[in-house]
Amino acid sequence: MNAPVLRFENLTGGYGSIPIIREITGRVERGSCLCVLGRNGVGKSTLLKMLSGHLPAMSGQIALNGRDITSLAPEKRHDLGVNTGLQERPVFDGLSVKDNLTLMQSDQDLEGCEPFFDAFPVLKDRLVQLAGTLSGGERKILSFVRTLKDNAPLTLLDEPSEGVQPENIEHMANFICKHKANGQSFLVVEQHLHLAEEIADGFQVLDNGRSVLECKVGDITRGELVQQITV
Template identity: 45%
Template sequence: MSPLSSRSRLGLGIAYAPQENVVFGELSVAENLWLHLPDQDATRYQAVLSEFPRLTERLRQRAGLLSGGERKLLSFARTLGLRAALSMLDEPTEGVQPENIDRMARLVNGLKATGRSFVVVEQNLSFVEMVADDVLVLDHGQAVLSGEMTALGRAAIERHLVV
């Protein structure tokens, strides 16, 4: 089986925000948002840009000049704007300021309420607590804990975390 292209995955209703290489640095912030879309329907980014006005201020700026956290926000915004049924977010909060992490959680929860689904790979347990319905804790690729977030609680998850 060969891997699916980004376009094919999106056609199946799957969007992905990678952990690394999250933006096209030579393109503007706006070009990063619109690059892969057939239209430039501004409403697709209205909610996320209102939460992150810094991105709106920098729409014409080259994305490579953004800070690491701002690049993560741009990748997050682009993924949400794809309107996929399933969005996969790989370490979305890495390098992101705490107040923006709260905004990210608010957006994810709002979209979950509309029926969209998320798979989030994340080490920031506070973010996990804010957005997760179910959790799966892996240790070296092996599942060591799984269940509903509310039933498991933070303490059970922390027992499996090592630094």
């Protein structure tokens, strides 16, 4: 009954022949958010890319709603309800903001984006601009809106708050909490605690490609978390 939306077991993988992460296991429950924390270079993005299908798993399994998706291509995972926001190059620089948002629709209708435009009016002002001309933070917001607007069952976000102003991070947190209440699930990779603390139901801390800490949100103090992720 209460099978997790996403479950990954003993995942090992990386680029080419180089394993970056080793034997990581975790799960995302329905309507909850798992935050993956850790310093840079510890393998957080690698984990996310393996979950999204951009990097192959050398070993281990990934299951979505109980179905094995370990060897599925990213576009197939998308069709099964996984929406991914990437960390680097999160938007199509050569397309307009509007095209970025409506690329996968047959029309150019922006109805689903209206609630987001209320929170991030800057996007609405720049609909016709090329996404490549936006600032880094604005691109992250655009990517965030694109990823969330389809109400996918599972959303993977890689450092959504990077370069984003604090009040907009607040808006992002609100949206994620609202979507969680609707039964949607999230896995968010973050380097900064600011956003993570507001949205997370559980934490998973990586170091050196391995999982070093897994806990529910109430089980750990902020100080302990900070200690885990700083140098």
